[in-house]
Amino acid sequence: MVTWADELRERLGAREIGEPRLLAGGASKEAWAVDADGRPLLVRRAAGGVIHQGTLSLEEEFRVLEVAHEAGVRVPRPYGYLGELGGREAFAMERVEGETIGRRIVQRPDLAAAREALPLQLAEELAKVHAIPREALPFLRQREVLEQFESELDSVGEPHPAIELGLWWLREHRPAPLEAVVCHGDFRLGNVVVSEHGLECLLDWEFAHVGDPREDVCWPIVRAWRFGADGLRLGGVGEVEPYLERYAELTGREISPEDLHWWEVLGNVKWATGALTQSRRHLNGQERSVELAVLGRLAAEMEYELLDLLELVS
Amino acid sequence: MSDRPSAAELVEATREFLEQEVLPAARDPRLRFRTLVAVNALGIAQRELEAGDDDLLSRDEAADLARRIRAGDVPDGALAILKRHVAAKLRIANPRYLERYR
Numbered sequence: 047m048v049t050w051a052d053e054l055r056e057r058l059g060a061r062e063i064g065e066p067r068l069l070a071g072g073a074s075k076e077a078w079a080v081d082a083d084g085r086p087l088l089v090r091r092a093a094g095g096v097i098h099q100g101t102l103s104l105e106e107e108f109r110v111l112e113v114a115h116e117a118g119v120r121v122p123r124p125y126g127y128l129g130e131l132g133g134r135e136a137f138a139m140e141r142v143e144g145e146t147i148g149r150r151i152v153q154r155p156d157l158a159a160a161r162e163a164l165p166l167q168l169a170e171e172l173a174k175v176h177a178i179p180r181e182a183l184p185f186l187r188q189r190e191v192l193e194q195f196e197s198e199l200d201s202v203g204e205p206h207p208a209i210e211l212g213l214w215w216l217r218e219h220r221p222a223p224l225e226a227v228v229c230h231g232d233f234r235l236g237n238v239v240v241s242e243h244g245l246e247c248l249l250d251w252e253f254a255h256v257g258d259p260r261e262d263v264c265w266p267i268v269r270a271w272r273f274g275a276d277g278l279r280l281g282g283v284g285e286v287e288p289y290l291e292r293y294a295e296l297t298g299r300e301i302s303p304e305d306l307h308w309w310e311v312l313g314n315v316k317w318a319t320g321a322l323t324q325s326r327r328h329l330n331g332q333e334r335s336v337e338l339a340v341l342g343r344l345a346a347e348m349e350y351e352l353l354d355l356l357e358l359v360s
Numbered sequence: 361m362s363d364r365p366s367a368a369e370l371v372e373a374t375r376e377f378l379e380q381e382v383l384p385a386a387r388d389p390r391l392r393f394r395t396l397v398a399v400n401a402l403g404i405a406q407r408e409l410e411a412g413d414d415d416l417l418s419r420d421e422a423a424d425l426a427r428r429i430r431a432g433d434v435p436d437g438a439l440a441i442l443k444r445h446v447a448a449k450l451r452i453a454n455p456r457y458l459e460r461y462r
Contacts, residue, residue, distance in 0.1 A: 068390070205419065205426040208442045214429050276460055337394060340401045343453040349446045354461065356439060 048078075050132030054089065057128045058082050058138060074101070075252065079141055086143075087125060091136035093333065101252045104135040106185055110251045111139065113182045119174045120247040122239075144239040144246045148273040151240050152282035163244035165284035168233075168266065169292035171248060176259045176297060178228040188226055188256040191312065192216055195319050202322045208349035212315040215356055221260075221305055229257045234266040235273065235281040263293060263301055264309030269351045270317055311355050318348035368409035375402035407452045415448035417441075 048066050055063045060082035066089065069077045078089040092104060102110065108127040115121050123140040130136070145151050152161070180186070192213060199209055230237075231253025239246040265271070266281040275282030280289050286306070294300045325342030327333045365373065378399050386392045417425065422445070428435060435441075450458050 205423040207417075207422050207425040207429055207438075208446050210426045210429040211434065211438060211442055214432065214434060336398050336401055340397060340404065343404055343449075346446055346449040346453050347457050350443070350450055350457070350461075353439060353443045353446060357443070360439060 048132065053131055054080065054128065054136075055082070057131075058087075058126065075104075075250075080138075082138075086141040087138045088122065088141040089128070089131070089136055089138050091131055092134040102254060104137055104252075107252050107254070108137040110183060110186075110254045111137075113178060114175065114248075114251070117174060117178045117182075119178070120171060120245065121251075122247055122249070142239045142247050144241040146236065146239055146249065148234075148236040148271065148282070151235050151238075152273045152275040152278075156242060157240060160240050160242055160244040161283040164235075164240070165280055165289040166292045167245040168238070168280070169289045170296065171245060172230070172233060172262055173293055173296035175230050175233070175248070175262070176227040180226075180228055180256060183228060183254070186228065186254055186256045191257070191261065191316075192220075195315055198319045198323055202319070202326060204322070206318070206322070206345075206349070208353055209315055209318050211356065212311055212318075212349075212352040216308065216312055216315065219308060221308055224258050224260065224299065226256045227259045229255055229259065229262045231255050231262070232265070233262040234268070234271040235283065236271065259297070259299060260301060260305055260309045261312070263290070263299075264306055265313050267306065267310055268313035268317060268348075270314075270348060307355065307359065311352055314348045314352035314355065318345045318352065321345040321348065366409075368406050371402050371406045371409065375399055375406065378402070404453055407455070411452065413448040413451060415444040417445045 051063065051066060054066070062083065064081040066078040066080045069079055069088075074093050076091045076093050078091060080087045080089055090104065090107075105127055108124060111121055111124045115124055121139075122142050125138040125140065128136045128138060145154065145157065151157060196213060199206060199213075230248065230251060232250055233248070237250040238248055267279050267286060269276060272278060272282035278284055279286045290301050290306070321341040322345045324338050325340070325345075328335050328338040329342070378395055383392065383395050383399070386395055425435070425438065425441075429438065447458060
């Protein structure tokens, strides 16, 4: 048993809990499967550090989950914020069965029907997220994306002229902003539980913020989140158009091909920079891990993609 | 001059050991995944030690270009130079990724 198992049982008010099992995935957060009095729970607990500056604390993330749940967004039922477990913040939520690994979602033969359903389901769920009243989550920060990515890139301490070119182009072609909404912040396959019926629920709310809705809408289109199924621009599962049309029907927000392109370039800048900052957690000793280390080299994939996207319009 | 095996050959031997002996014995999915990541990391190191690439910008060249672009002074041909530079990085980091663009 992990050292904090008794603490967990007490906080949950459970009579007995099973042995917590550490699940794969999650670089900045641990995910533990635990059964408490027969209920399947997932305990989300802090790991080493943070990926981007300005991620939510687990207490804030739990509050976002509660508000999203109340607003009818499909999320795991929130059970309780647990405070510190073995010295690290944690909360408990329902453990929803299904596939979360992006590569398997785009490949598994038994998920073919799910892939067909996902584009519209993703649009519908995102429309609900963007309708969450901002007042319900007053602690969410509004940020200026380009300045934020610039300062994150500066923190890496290594020249990346390809990302600089992306940032320059984005500054030169910035679209007029839309009214800011509650954004999920990491809306893509990999953060969605998928069953044979398609979308079951949205996970990983740690990047929630207030911002331009197009940032969320265009994020699952980024090539890295197609998991090798490059031809299907929406997350490797479908075409973009039906997804954008459904989102527009529900929200009244039409997203032009030019907007989509701008936010797709932005998404690649964001993940290229994110990969570099994650590798720094290894390099600066915050969290030694070969997984984090190689991300420093894989950032070149997003750099190449963003240059390719710039070439399309030059 | 050091004796053989060279640095690249030592990295290669370690990568082969992980791939052929550790991986088949690893049952825990997390350990398997991390072993695959380690094999990949050693592959990157091996390719870097074996290859010199003329398209790769030096650190000074990259820093100079990055500074100019940040200041809004984008040199002519920057996009083409950078595409070659990043392609050279990918030939080391993940050569198969480039095939996705053909």
